[in-house]
Amino acid sequence: MWEYSDKVQEHFINPKNVGEIEGADGVGNVGSIACGDALRLTIKVDENQVITDAKFKTFGCASAIASSSMLTEMLKGMKLEDAKKLTNDDIAKALGGLPKEKMHCSVMGREALEAAIADYTGAILPMAQGEVICECFGVTDLEIIRAIKENTLKSVEEITNFTKAGGGCGKCEGRLREILAETAEGLSPLPIGVKKEKRMTTLEKIKKIEEVIEREIKPTLKKDGGDIQLKDVDGDFVTVALRGSCAGCHSSRTTLKEYVEKKLREQVLDSLIVEEDR
């Protein structure tokens, strides 16, 4: 039997905010019945960009239901800006912790929130754009890398606990180990004697991104009759608009990921995630 905290049990037995908001401003659907858990989050956002209501429907175990219930409680009355910064750890902590094998339930809550916000703002979901590593549960490399970074995961087993990746047929175990090694390398403290780079301020970051787009990316796209415009920078998320022949081009996603994001990661910050403004 799992050891669930009192808070988990309380939110499981008497979940808050069950249902769907009619005419919701944002809807986030994550998971599937095949995976064993799924969550539909609906949110209402007012003109001051404050989440006024949140409801959920969840198929899943006690911790999935409790995570969803807790998430909706946290969201009500929260500014959209703050909601964007919520992590799975915030949800797990509010529940008084989750068994380690169940951390993916809190990750599902966070992903549903991101999906609902993306639905509201019209942005693309950044995490879904990565390469699918675990085919059983449809987990992308971006989701895995983020989980490793945010929760300082140290083993493949922990990756499975947090993202479910590798929990099915197990074929992707080798890839997970590679991703873990690559990501951990970036995280490890620098050797003694090497001066740690100063953290960039947001202003510096935006300036640098702008500079790279103007100097390198724009001219390249223009050669193909396209254009690009920087729309927003929010944390690691860079929103751009593709113009000219790039807009609506079926390979625009590839352009975005393979070229724009790669360039920005190389020259500005390697954690940047580029998404398209629609």
Added chain:
Amino acid sequence: MAASPAKIIYMDNNATTRVAPEVLDAMMPYLTDYYGNPSSMHTFGGQVGQAITQARQAVADLLGAFPEEIVFTSCGTESDSTAILSALQTFPEKNHVVTTRVEHPAVKNLCDNLEIFTGRKYHTTRLHVEADGTLDLQRFKDSLTDETAIVSVMWANNETGVIFPVEEMARLTKERGILFHTDAVQAVGKIPINLKETAIDFLSLSGHKLHAPKGVGVLYVRKRTPFVPFLNGGHQEKGRRGGTENVASIVGLGKACELAATHMVEENTRVRALRDKLEKGLLSSIPKALLNGHPEQRLPNTANVSFEYVEGEAILLHMNQFNICASSGSACTSGSLEPSHVLRAMGVPFTAAHGSIRFSLSVYNTEDEVDFVLEKMPAIIAKLRVMSPFWEENK
């Protein structure tokens, strides 16, 4: 530890059973006054040996076997490993094993990793099951080859209760000079067994599934079946299993086998009727509820029912609020992320596999308990379905 044992409604007897009060009484002297070693020369130890002899007889009687064919072990898993690895050592030139897709992990994981345990490469045939969990005999027959060393097929499935025709399968196996093992952990005590009339070479059973304590099992080894021990050491069990006997538990198992023989009719009449009432009640009062497993070819105590579009762990924890104990084949209950391999092998869709609940009864269950469960279940399922994002569009 919060719930008072008196109020527990225990319908998880395929997981483990309560120790029968008569069994505990039989064991107590061997945990207190009679602590001698049965191998000792003095009378004090020797009398303990007599208790083991009696227990061996009781086990043999329940199985329709000779006492010399009974080897006491520590659990069902040890018995399974002993039988299969013994057969492989008996036929070192053979490299094929036949089993099914729905075996208990004790057999399944061993057969999946034979190379690790033996250092030799094996080809393993894992027989498919039909949608109702039964096996196709012709397909089984076709799977046997000259390279086959052993067939290991469970007598009854722990999750669905579906019974396999192991007597017929053992006969077909024997004709080809192949050894036959059956994991009968779920069958012993629930359905009549008479090994003298079969061609079964090895049979595993576990004490705690039939009201004896945990930590004692049996491997039946047919007379003249070649045997290589798994645990080497002392001369106990005629050199077939080293290690000082777990005397009290062996005595308890003997008593449990005697009780099982006297309860066999009740198990197949009263317990079966309770199970049927429970099953029919659930299927008729709850929409989109499905029975997993063949309706007749099944243990009398087991009902495996899926409630579509809800998840098993959530169901179990709601049942737990009412002190109702059962099991689920959902992914979340196992700690793995995939639902039961048994239900998947039967092709039960994901919509139902995650919401499967196994009720397994015993002679200690009452009709009042069944009525109580039938009263509580519809509301539990309805509450979870209101929450399910899949229910509205599929109801």
